Amino acid sequence: NMEVDHPLLSEIGRVFETAGICDYAVEAYLKCHKIDFAITCCVNLNEWKTAIKLAEEYNVPDIDSLLHQYASHLLAKEKYLDIVELYRKANRVNDAASVLLKIVEKIKQKDDINPLLLKKIYVLIGFLYEEKSALLRENKRENLLSSLLKDDHSVNTAASLFKATDQPWKGAEAYHFYILAQRQLHDGYVDAAMKTSLHLIDYDDYIDSEDIYCLIGLASCVNHNFKLCSKAFIKLESLDSIESEKRKDYQNLAVSIFTKYPPRESKNMSKAECRYCETMIADWCVVCPNCNTKFPLCVASGRPIMDSAQQWTCKK
Ligand SMILES: [Zn+2]
Incomplete structure (x- = not known):
């Protein structure tokens, strides 16, 4: 219990730091107003939360670099959601979203994609931006676009990040309808499934085109709409992203389906009237x-x- 600014305090802090006792070290450093020492001590001892708390409390200017350091520390440990939470608390939504988008990329590279997990991640992105725009409405100090321009990201994530800023919910919608179409199909609502799957074409930035047209092909085939089914197969066979072996498989499958069921316009495409111009249009348009x-x-x-x-x- 020494007085403030006692010359020995800094030395005591160093001793505690070498011993790995962060709390006491910080206390000693703070008592002699060596805030940067205290923060460095926390960083050295991996007490990141304390470091950031101190930086915030004492308005340390390079809190950003501290945040990024902590983030890369968490990244090395693959604690992605902790990073997201860290950035969210620091009101750095773009950084949080870009971490999430990186997770998305990682998941999409796997063979066995879990669409529900992807939907949840996209919902989280949606919420992040929702929270941000609510904050922006409250105090318009910050400009979303300028903060976007300030941050430097790799080109790829920057592009998808721009999509996320622009339409934060679109990724969540994409996987929602992707799951919905499959659920409808499994529950036997084949017409609904076919129509829902058709909407996925608008979401080909988020979902692999091959998956989309496979689903359309399957749903329309089960629904006996062989004209649509054949269109889906034409798309599948012309995709650049697939291997020639797979292309052959699709061609063979198409032949076996359409020799049995010629691709005519099916009867069951129901129509609805446009409310505005009274034209009869397809009811899924x-x-x-x-x-x-x-x-x-x-x-x-x-x-x-x-x-x-x-x-x-829903009112919320
Ligand atoms: Zn109309």
Whole structure:
């Protein structure tokens, strides 16, 4: 219990630091106003949370570099969600989102993709930006775009990050409808499944095209819409991303299906009337081909909401 600024305090801090007793070391350093010593001590002893707390408390200017140091420390340990939480608390949404997008890339490289996990990650991205924009509305000091430009990211993540800033929920929507279509298919709602799968074409930035057209092909085949099915197969066979062996498989499968069931227009494509121009359009259209009106998609059924008076939205 020494006085403030006692000459021995700094030395005592050093002794505690070498002994690995972070709390006492920090206390000693703080008593002699050696804040940078205290922070370095925390960093050396891996007490990152204390380091950042101190930096915030004493308004240390290079808190950013401290954050990044801690993030790379966590990265080495593959503690991705801790990094996200760290950045979220520091109000660095773009950094948090880019970490999440890196996880997404990692998952997509695996053979066995878990779409539910991807959806959850995209939902988290959506929430991050929602939280950020709520904050921005409260105090308009910060400009999302300028903070985006300030951060330097690798080109690839920057592009997907821009997508995320632009439409933070789109990735979550993509995997939501991807899962919904498959659930409808398994539950026997084959017509609904086919129509939901058609919407996935808009999400080919997020979902692999091969997966999308496979699903459309399968759903339309089960639904006996062989005209659509053949279109899906034409797409699959012309994809650049697949190997020639797979292309052959698709071709053979197409031949075996369509010799038995010729790809005619099927009867069961039901029509609906556009509310605005009264044209009869396919009931799964999200954009009226006649008047270009856009209809929002229902997340529960995967169908376009043609009459907005009848929609129900959660108030939150
Ligand atoms: Zn119309």
